[in-house]
Amino acid sequence: MSALNKNLIVLATLSCILVLVNTQSVHRRFEYKYSFKPPYLAQKDGSVPFWEYGGNAIASGESVRLAPSMRSQKGAIWAKNPLTFDWWEVDIMFKVTGRGRIGADGLAFWYTTQRGDYTGEVFGSSDRWNGLAIIFDSFDNDNKHNNPYIMAVLNDGTKVFDHKSDGSQQLLSGCLRDFRNKPFPPRARVEYYLNTLTVYFHNGMTNNEADYELCFRAENVVLPRGGYFGLSAATGGLADDHDVIHLLTTSLHTTQQQGGQQISADEQQKLDREYQEYQQKLEQQKDQYRKDHPDEMKDKDGEFDDWFESDGQREFRQIWQGVMTLQDSLREVNKKVDEVIGKQTNSLSLLSAVYSHTQGQPIAPAQPGQPPAQMPALPIGRHDWDGLVANNQLMINTIAELKGFIIEIARKSDALIAASGAGAGAAGAGAINPQFLAEMRDSIHQLKTTVAGVAQRMSNVPQVVQQPLSSCPDISCVSLTGLLVVVAAQLTLMFFYAVYKERKEAQAKKFF
Numbered sequence: 005m006s007a008l009n010k011n012l013i014v015l016a017t018l019s020c021i022l023v024l025v026n027t028q029s030v031h032r033r034f035e036y037k038y039s040f041k042p043p044y045l046a047q048k049d050g051s052v053p054f055w056e057y058g059g060n061a062i063a064s065g066e067s068v069r070l071a072p073s074m075r076s077q078k079g080a081i082w083a084k085n086p087l088t089f090d091w092w093e094v095d096i097m098f099k100v101t102g103r104g105r106i107g108a109d110g111l112a113f114w115y116t117t118q119r120g121d122y123t124g125e126v127f128g129s130s131d132r133w134n135g136l137a138i139i140f141d142s143f144d145n146d147n148k149h150n151n152p153y154i155m156a157v158l159n160d161g162t163k164v165f166d167h168k169s170d171g172s173q174q175l176l177s178g179c180l181r182d183f184r185n186k187p188f189p190p191r192a193r194v195e196y197y198l199n200t201l202t203v204y205f206h207n208g209m210t211n212n213e214a215d216y217e218l219c220f221r222a223e224n225v226v227l228p229r230g231g232y233f234g235l236s237a238a239t240g241g242l243a244d245d246h247d248v249i250h251l252l253t254t255s256l257h258t259t260q261q262q263g264g265q266q267i268s269a270d271e272q273q274k275l276d277r278e279y280q281e282y283q284q285k286l287e288q289q290k291d292q293y294r295k296d297h298p299d300e301m302k303d304k305d306g307e308f309d310d311w312f313e314s315d316g317q318r319e320f321r322q323i324w325q326g327v328m329t330l331q332d333s334l335r336e337v338n339k340k341v342d343e344v345i346g347k348q349t350n351s352l353s354l355l356s357a358v359y360s361h362t363q364g365q366p367i368a369p370a371q372p373g374q375p376p377a378q379m380p381a382l383p384i385g386r387h388d389w390d391g392l393v394a395n396n397q398l399m400i401n402t403i404a405e406l407k408g409f410i411i412e413i414a415r416k417s418d419a420l421i422a423a424s425g426a427g428a429g430a431a432g433a434g435a436i437n438p439q440f441l442a443e444m445r446d447s448i449h450q451l452k453t454t455v456a457g458v459a460q461r462m463s464n465v466p467q468v469v470q471q472p473l474s475s476c477p478d479i480s481c482v483s484l485t486g487l488l489v490v491v492a493a494q495l496t497l498m499f500f501y502a503v504y505k506e507r508k509e510a511q512a513k514k515f516f
Contacts, residue, residue, distance in 0.1 A: 030197070031257040032093075036279070038083050038233055041250035042066045048289060053282060057081035058122030070111060070237035071128065071246045073102055078128040080236035081248075082119040087231055091197040091256035094233070099189045100142060102244035107184050108143035110152070111237035111246045113194060117161075119232045126165045128236030134161035135231050138194055138203065142184055142244065145170050152182050154192070154219055156201060177220040181205050189249055191216070197256050201225040211318070406488070409450075410495065 037054045046052050046063040061079030062069045071077040096113060112127040114120060116135035124130040127139060137157045144151040146169050155178030157171055165171055183190040186208030193204040193216060200223050204216040233253065237246035 029258075033255045033257070035089075035092075035253040035255050037085055038087070038253035039251055040068070041252060044286065044289070045250075052081065054084050055081050056084055059128060061122070067099075067247045067249045068235075069245065069247050070235060071239050071244075073239070073243040073245045075239060075241060075243055077243065078123040078236070078238045080120065080122045080124070080128045080234060082114075082234040083232050085232075087229075087233070089255040089257070090229060091258075093193065093195045093197070093254045093256060095250075095252040095254075096192045096194070096235070097189050097249040097251075098140075098183075098192075099186075099247040099249065100140070100184045100244050101247075102184065102242075104242055104244075106143065106151075106242060107244035108240045108242035109238045110140045110142040111235065111248075112140065113138040113192070114234035114236065115196075115227060115231045116234070117228050117231050120234060120236065122236075124236070128238040129234065131165055132161055132163065133159050134228060135159070136196075136201070136225075136227055138192070139171070140183060140192075141170055143240065143242065146172065148172075150180060152180075152184060154179050154181050154183075154203065154205060156203065156220070156222065158225070176201075176225070177222045179203075179205070179219040181207060181219065183208065184244065192219075195256075196225070196227065199223065199225055413495075413499070 040052055040055055043065055045065055045067065050063055052063050052068070057063055057068065057070075057080065059079035060071055060077040061081055062072070063081075068081055070079040070081065094113070098111065100107060100111070110127055112129060114129055114133065114135065114137055116133045116137075118134070120129035120133060122128070126133075126137070127141075129137075135158075137159070139155050139157060140152065141155065142152045145167055148170075151170070153170065155171060155175040157165070157175050159165075159174075163174065166174060183205075188208045188211050190208035191206035191213075193206075195202040195204075200221065202221045203219040205219045206213075206216050209215075233251070235248055235251065239246075
C-alpha cells in the first residue's frame with residue numbers, strides 16, 4: 005500500500021505541474037526593431053530601419069523585392085540586431101508572382117546564429133547554416149510533382165542542403181500549399197514557443213486575416229539563442245517576382261519570465277532614445293513629403309483611412325458579393341425557364357394546329373376490351389409545316405397592309421369630297437376642281453399598284469403542302485387573288501358612286 009500511495013502522490017504532483025504549465029498566460033509584445041511594414045518601409049536613401057539588404061534585393065516604400073523576375077537573381081535582407089528573447093512569433097506577408105505556369109526558385113525565412121550571405125546557394129542565403137530555415141519552394145527539382153511546398157529544415161552548421169531532392173531527406177516537417185499568383189498576398193505565421201515550432205498558412209484566396217490553416221507543428225525543437233532573422237529569395241532558369249510586404253515580430257513571454265530577459269536601466273534608456281530619434285526622423289520625412297506633394301497628401305487624421313477597412317465594411321462587402329452572385333444565378337435560371345416555357349408553348353401550338361387539320365375523323369373513345377385509339381399520323385413534315393407557317397404569316401401581313409391602305413383611301417375621299425363641294429359652290433354648277441381629279445386619279449393608281457403587288461406576292465409563295473388538307477368536291481374554289489381583285493373593284497365603284505352622289509346633291513342645292 006505504501007508503494008501505491010507514493011505512485012499516486014507522484015502522479016498527482018506531475019498532473020499539477022502540467023496543469024500549471026498549460027495554464028500559464030502568454031504575454032505578447034510587438035518588437036519594432038525586428039519588423040518592417042508599409043508605408044514608408046524604406047527611407048529616402050533606400051535603407052530599411054534596423055535591417056540590411058543586399059544582392060539583387062530592392063526596397064521601396066511598400067515592399068522589399070528580394071529577387072526580381074529575371075534569371076539567376078539572388079537577394080536577401082537581414083536584421084541588424086540579434087534576438088534578446090527566447091520565444092517569438094513572426095507574421096510574413098509576401099507575394100510570389102510570375103507569368104509562367106511554374107516558377108522558381110522560391111524564398112526562405114531564416115533564424116540563424118550568424119547572418120547569411122546575400123547571394124548564397126540556398127535560396128539566396130548561405131549553406132551550412134546553424135539554425136532554422138522555413139523554405140517556400142516553388143520549383144520541382146526531383147520531378148515528384150509535390151511543389152510548391154513549405155518545409156522547415158534544421159541545420160547545425162555541417163550539413164549541405166540537397167537541392168536535387170528538394171531537401172526531402174533533411175526536412176523537419178512541411179505541407180503542400182500553393183502560394184503563387186494569388187488574388188491577395190499569402191501570409192505565413194511562424195511561432196516558436198516552449199520548444200514547439202508551429203507554422204500557419206494563409207493561402208491568399210480571401211482578404212480575411214483570420215483564414216489561417218495549420219501547415220505543421222513540430223515539438224522538441226531546440227534552436228540556438230540570440231539568432232538573427234532574415235529573408236532571402238532566388239531565381240533560376242525560370243523566374244518569379246519575390247516580394248515581401250511586411251515582417252512583424254512579436255515576442256512571447258510566460259508569467260515566470262516577467263517580460264523575458266531583463267535589461268539594465270542604461271540599455272533601456274538607450275533603446276528609448278533610439279526609438280525617439282527614429283520617430284522624429286520619420287515625422288520630419290513625412291512633413292517634408294507633405295510640403296513637396298501638397299496635392300497628393302490628405303489631412304493627417306484620415307491619412308491612412310483608405311489602407312484598411314473596418315469589420316462592418318468587410319462584412320457588408322462580403323454580403324453584397326454574395327447577393328450579387330445569387331442575383332446572377334437567379335437571372336440565369338429565369339432565362340433558362342423562359343426558354344423552356346417558350347419551347348413548350350411552341351410545341352403545343354404546333355401540335356394543336358397539326359391535329360386540327362388532320363384529314364381523318366376525330367379520335368373515337370376506346371371500346372371496352374379494345375386497345376386505346378392511336379394518334380393519327382402527321383399529314384405533313386417539319387419542313388412543310390415551317391413553310392405553311394411562313395405562308396400564313398405573309399397573308400396576315402398583306403391583309404393588314406391592305407386594310408390600312410383602304411382606311412387611308414376612305415379618309416382622303418372624305419376630305420376630297422368636302423373640298424370639291426366647297427369649290428363647286430364658289431366656281432359654278434358645272435365646274436370640277438382639277439386638284440380633286442388629280443388626287444382621285446393618284447389614289448386609283450395607288451390602289452391598282454397595291455392590288456397588283458399583293459397578287460404578285462401571293463403568286464410567288466411556294467406550294468408547301470403537296471396534297472391539300474381539304475378539298476372542295478361540290479363547288480368550285482375561288483383563289484385569294486381573284487377575291488382581292490373583286491373587293492378592290494367593288495370599293496372603287498362605291499368610291500365613284502359616292503363622289504357622283506355628292507356632286508349631284510351640291511348642284512341641286514345650288515340650283516334651288
